[in-house]
Amino acid sequence: MDILEAILTRRSIRKFTGEVLNDDDLKTILKAGFYAPSAKNFQPWHFVIVKNSKTLEDISQIHPYAKMVPSAGCCIVVCGDKNDQNEEGFLIEDCSAAIENMLLAAHGIGLGAVWLSMYPISSRSEPIAELLSIPKNLITVGMIAVGYKSEEKTTDDRYKLEKIHFEKW
Ligand SMILES: Cc1cc2nc3c(=O)[nH]c(=O)nc-3n(C[C@H](O)[C@H](O)[C@H](O)COP(=O)(O)O)c2cc1C
Numbered sequence: 001m002d003i004l005e006a007i008l009t010r011r012s013i014r015k016f017t018g019e020v021l022n023d024d025d026l027k028t029i030l031k032a033g034f035y036a037p038s039a040k041n042f043q044p045w046h047f048v049i050v051k052n053s054k055t056l057e058d059i060s061q062i063h064p065y066a067k068m069v070p071s072a073g074c075c076i077v078v079c080g081d082k083n084d085q086n087e088e089g090f091l092i093e094d095c096s097a098a099i100e101n102m103l104l105a106a107h108g109i110g111l112g113a114v115w116l117s118m119y120p121i122s123s124r125s126e127p128i129a130e131l132l133s134i135p136k137n138l139i140t141v142g143m144i145a146v147g148y149k150s151e152e153k154t155t156d157d158r159y160k161l162e163k164i165h166f167e168k169w
Contacts, residue, residue, distance in 0.1 A: 001108045011153035013112025019148045020051060020073040023111060028123070029146060032105030038094035040055055044084035045098045048077040048132050055131065059143070062127045066116045072147035075116075076102065077128065079138040088139070092119055095141035103146055112149025118142050 038044065050056055051074050060069040064071055069075050078099050080091040100109055106113035118125040118140045124142040134140060 003104075006104050006108045007019070009155055010107040012114040013149045013151060013153070014068040014114055014145075015149065015151040016071045016073065016112060016145075016147040017150045019102065021111070023051070023149055025111060026064060026074065028109055029102045029105045029111075029113075029144075032101040033076075033078070033098040035106035036094070036101045038097065039085065039090035040089065042085045042090075042094070044080045044082075044091055045095050045099075046079050046081060046138060048079065048134065050075040050077065058131055059128060062131070063116060063118075063124050063143075066143070067146065068092070068114065068118075069143075069145045070115075072145035073111075074146050076144045076146060077118075077132060077134070077140060078102075079129075079134055082137050082139065090119045091139060092141055095139075099142050100145060101130050102146075106146050111146055112151070113144050113146040116143040116145060117160060130139050 026049065033045065033047060053070060054071045056075055059075055060066050078095050080095040082091065085091040085094060103113050103115060118128065119142065129140045
């Protein structure tokens with residue numbers, strides 16, 4: 001899919017067939033994450049891949065807006081290493097760029113995906129970090145539920161002229 005078409009047609013997908021993501025598709029998505037820009041090119045991200053159905057169920061119980069995770073069949077937990085990027089704001093931005101890259105890659109190869117919040121809500125990030133044995137020097141920034149979609153969505157017009165400010169506000 002053309003890059004602009006992917007950007008303009010990507011939507012959050014929350015309904016999945018239940019079929020588990022194959023390794024080639026997962027690698028394609030992860031690769032896109034690794035190629036995101038990062039402050040000073042520190043690339044502080046780590047990706048925890050969860051496919052175990054019990055763990056996916058546990059995640060959906062902890063997170064109030066992640067009920068689709070078990071049916072997606074795969075969850076990518078994105079965390080940033082504070083030892084690699086000690087400026088927290090940059091760490092969050094770096095990992096967010098990786099998340100967006102992966103959402104676009106998933107869409108580009110015909111899969112469905114949705115960004116699931118974690119940072120800065122500690123009631124979500126802390127129990128999920130504990131569940132997955134994520135070390136304390138990492139911040140769990142967000143997750144992606146990804147799988148084979150069973151819904152299609154169109155996109156509304158989001159181009160807002162009143163939000164564009166040339167030269168000065
Ligand atoms: C930081 C962030 C956190 C989000 N958290 C959730 C979430 O926890 N659960 C969810 O279903 N969608 C979540 N979303 C997806 C948004 O709801 C979605 O992007 C928004 O409604 C726009 O819809 P679209 O992605 O289809 O364009 C999140 C998106 C972002 C950027």
